[in-house]
Amino acid sequence: MNKGTDVTLTAGIDLGTGAVKTVLFDVAEGNTKWLARYTSRIRRRDPMLLAREGYDNMLAEVGLDPEHIDYVATTGDGENIPFRTGHFYSMTTHARGATYLQPGINAVIDAGALHGRAIATDERGKVLTYKMTSQCASGSGQFLENIARYLGVALEEVGTISKTADNPETVSSICAVLAETDVINMISRGITTANILKGIHIAMASRLVKLLKSIKAREGSVLITGGLASDEGLVEAVEEQVVEQKLKVDVLSHPDSIYAGAIGAALWGAFRHDKLLQAQHGVPSPDLAAYDEGKPVLAVDLGQEEVTCPIANAVEPKSADCPAGQISKSSTKEKIT
Numbered sequence: 001m002n003k004g005t006d007v008t009l010t011a012g013i014d015l016g017t018g019a020v021k022t023v024l025f026d027v028a029e030g031n032t033k034w035l036a037r038y039t040s041r042i043r044r045r046d047p048m049l050l051a052r053e054g055y056d057n058m059l060a061e062v063g064l065d066p067e068h069i070d071y072v073a074t075t076g077d078g079e080n081i082p083f084r085t086g087h088f089y090s091m092t093t094h095a096r097g098a099t100y101l102q103p104g105i106n107a108v109i110d111a112g113a114l115h116g117r118a119i120a121t122d123e124r125g126k127v128l129t130y131k132m133t134s135q136c137a138s139g140s141g142q143f144l145e146n147i148a149r150y151l152g153v154a155l156e157e158v159g160t161i162s163k164t165a166d167n168p169e170t171v172s173s174i175c176a177v178l179a180e181t182d183v184i185n186m187i188s189r190g191i192t193t194a195n196i197l198k199g200i201h202i203a204m205a206s207r208l209v210k211l212l213k214s215i216k217a218r219e220g221s222v223l224i225t226g227g228l229a230s231d232e233g234l235v236e237a238v239e240e241q242v243v244e245q246k247l248k249v250d251v252l253s254h255p256d257s258i259y260a261g262a263i264g265a266a267l268w269g270a271f272r273h274d275k276l277l278q279a280q281h282g283v284p285s286p287d288l289a290a291y292d293e294g295k296p297v298l299a300v301d302l303g304q305e306e307v308t309c310p311i312a313n314a315v316e317p318k319s320a321d322c323p324a325g326q327i328s329k330s331s332t333k334e335k336i337t
Helices: 047-061 090-101 141-151 155-162 176-188 193-214 232-244 257-280 286-292 329-333
Strands: 008-015 019-028 031-041 071-076 107-111 116-121 127-132 219-225 248-252
Touching (some): 008 047, 008 257, 031 047, 031 257, 071 090, 090 107, 090 116, 090 219, 107 257, 141 176, 193 232, 219 257
Parallel strands (some): 219 248
Antiparallel strands (some): 008 019, 107 116
16 A cells, blocks of 8 residues: 555556556545656657556646556556566456446457457456457558548548548458558549448448457447547447447447556555455465465466466366466566565
C-alpha cells in the first residue's frame, strides 16, 4: 500500500505497434479512480524510451515520483520494459479494461495495428474464449494506415471521409499485399477516395464480425477497443455488418477505448499487488500458495502473465495442466514494500 494508506497506486503501460499508452489508477476497496493518462505515437522511435518518457511525464502531471507507485503493469509488447513490476497478456488486459469502460458488455473487439481479435468475457472481465485474424490479413490498423498514406489521407480523417461514401468498392483479398494491389487498381479506375476507404472498412468489419460469430457472441453488447476504436468509419461498418450477418449485438465505442489494454494492466496490477501483500502478511490464499510454488494458476485469479505455455488456447483448464497465463518462476520474486 502507498505510504501506509489503504490506497494502491498502479500504472498500466500498453506498448503497441503504433503507440504507447500509459495510465495511472488509484485503487481502494470499492473505489477506483483514473488519475492520469499519456499517449505517445511511436513513429519509428525507440518504444522503450517512449515508455519511460510517457511514464515519467504522466507522473509529473500529477506530482508523483516513481517510488510512490506500488505496481507498474505492462501489456502488449511491454514485457521488456525494465522498470515494470509484472506483465500481463494483452487479451486479458483488453477484456478487463473494456469491462471497466463499459460495464455489462459480453464481448470485445480489439482492433489493433497487426490483427483483429474478438474476445468473449463475463461481467468481471474474465476471458472466456477468443479468436483472432492472422497477421497477414488485410484487417489491421497497419494495413489501413498504409492505404491512407498511399491515398494521401491523414489517418485521423479516414473515418470521416469513409462515412461520405456513396458506392463503396469492397476489397476482395484477405492478403494485405494483394489488397493493396486492389486499391491501386481502384485508383486507376477512378474510384473515389471515400468509396475506397468505405470498401476497406466493410472488408475489415466483415472479418471482425465473423470472429464474433465464431466465439458465439450473437447477442448482447460488444465494445471496440484498440487503435482503430476511434475510427468512426470502421465502427459504422461493424454496425452494418452485425445487421447483415444477423447478429443481435449492440456495437459500442468509447472515447477512451484506445486505453483499454493499459487500463486492464493497471487494474490487474492492483489485484496482484493486493494478493501479494496479503501473502506477505500471512493471509491464506489457495491461489497465492500455488503462485508462490510456481504451480499452474487460473488466468483469472492473477491476470495472465505473458509466458510460454504448452496449451496455447487454454483459458479455464479442467485439469492441472498448464493454463495460458501461468505465472512464471521469475514472477515469484515480486516484493511488496
